[in-house]
Amino acid sequence: MSEVLLDDLRDESEELDRLVADLEPDGWATPTPAPRWTVAHQIAHLAWTDDAALLALTDPDAFTAHVEQALKATDTFVDEGADAGAADPPPALLARWRDGRARLHAALAAAPAGARFPWYGPPMSAAAMATARLMETWAHGQDVADALGVTRTPTARLRHVAWIGVRARDYAYAVRGLTPPAAPFRVELTAPDGSGVWTYGPEDAAQRITGPALDFCLLVTQRAHRDDVALRAEGPDADRWLDIAQAFAGPAGPGRPAKGAR
Known part of the structure; x- marks a missing residue:
């Protein structure tokens, strides 16, 4: 560990x-x-x-x-x-x-x-369980911060949340009774401090996700609606994943409504 x-x-x-x-x-x-x-x-x-x-x-x-x-x-x-x-x-x-x-x-x-x-x-x-506990602590911490009107500074700890979000790709499909895509995706996320890019998956993958790490973490923990994050999908499979992404175990969550729909 x-x-x-x-x-x-x-x-x-x-x-x-x-x-x-x-x-x-x-x-x-x-x-x-x-x-x-x-x-x-x-x-x-x-x-x-x-x-x-x-x-x-x-x-x-x-x-x-x-x-x-x-x-x-x-x-x-x-x-x-x-x-x-x-x-x-x-x-x-x-x-x-x-x-x-x-x-x-x-x-x-x-x-x-x-x-x-x-x-x-x-x-x-x-190690995966520790990562999952960090992911959930961060996600529920976001709910608490939002409730109290506190803006948190994102940290490099989000790398763990992003990792489990990527790893849970196939689970997000399976929990909805869907067949996951056979090919891996490429995910490129800009670190919270802008110091670099966190990458996952083969560089030559046809299906790609790019954008800020914070936005990806908010999406896969279902703390933000896809319409409210700056993530870009290239390819129909990647686009579909952003609609159902889920980093946590258990039933498919309903997600959060878009800000304009509240």
């Missing part, structure tokens, strides 16, 4: 922690862009998912049983977990999230090299 990746996961979590640590109770009740979810729901969901990730790492059989229960209520189990956590007093919820992510950090650091662990989508290595 890369220490850089674990450090980036910790830093992403601490950045969000700073946004909520001093909130008054009314602040925790602030509605976020996710329908019906408050700031408390966002943090409760992260705490709940951290607990699930820890279970997958330490007791795969118990996690499999957990997934079987979740499959009985695919449309509600995520909201139910968030509702339960959001009902706790904010200090208790914050303490639970902090404790859970610390225990998860230790479990990720101790995971055997090459091991794979169950998840809601395909099984994952510990």
Whole structure:
């Protein structure tokens, strides 16, 4: 497990922690862009998912049983977990999230090299799971920042979010019952500080995506509508992907409406 990746996961979590640590109770009740979810729901969901990730790492059989229960209520189990956590007093919820992510950090650091662990989508290595936790922390942190009227400065940690967004291309098709394109795509993303371009896929690929890394990350985490990001698709398959891109496991998300449609 890369220490850089674990450090980036910790830093992403601490950045969000700073946004909520001093909130008054009314602040925790602030509605976020996710329908019906408050700031408390966002943090409760992260705490709940951290607990699930820890279970997958330490007791795969118990996690499999957990997934079987979740499959009985695919449309509600995520909201139910968030509702339960959001009902706790904010200090208790914050303490639970902090404790859970610390225990998860230790479990990720101790995971055997090459091991794979169950998840809601395909099984994952510990590194991929850490990347997924960073992606989700960043995405839900964006919801919190938007709710509180805070503009966050994008960092090089977005490279992890972009990576998992690219890697999840075929999953975005499969979860919608579609057949993924056979050929890989080329993705070229401008780093947040403008210092370079992050590239994925073969340079001579016929299907290409280009644009700002921040916009790509907002799209694949479904925090922005395609109409509101500056991404360019070359080729019909790449164009279709931008309509359904999804970096997270689970059912296909509805995405966010375009700004003009709100």
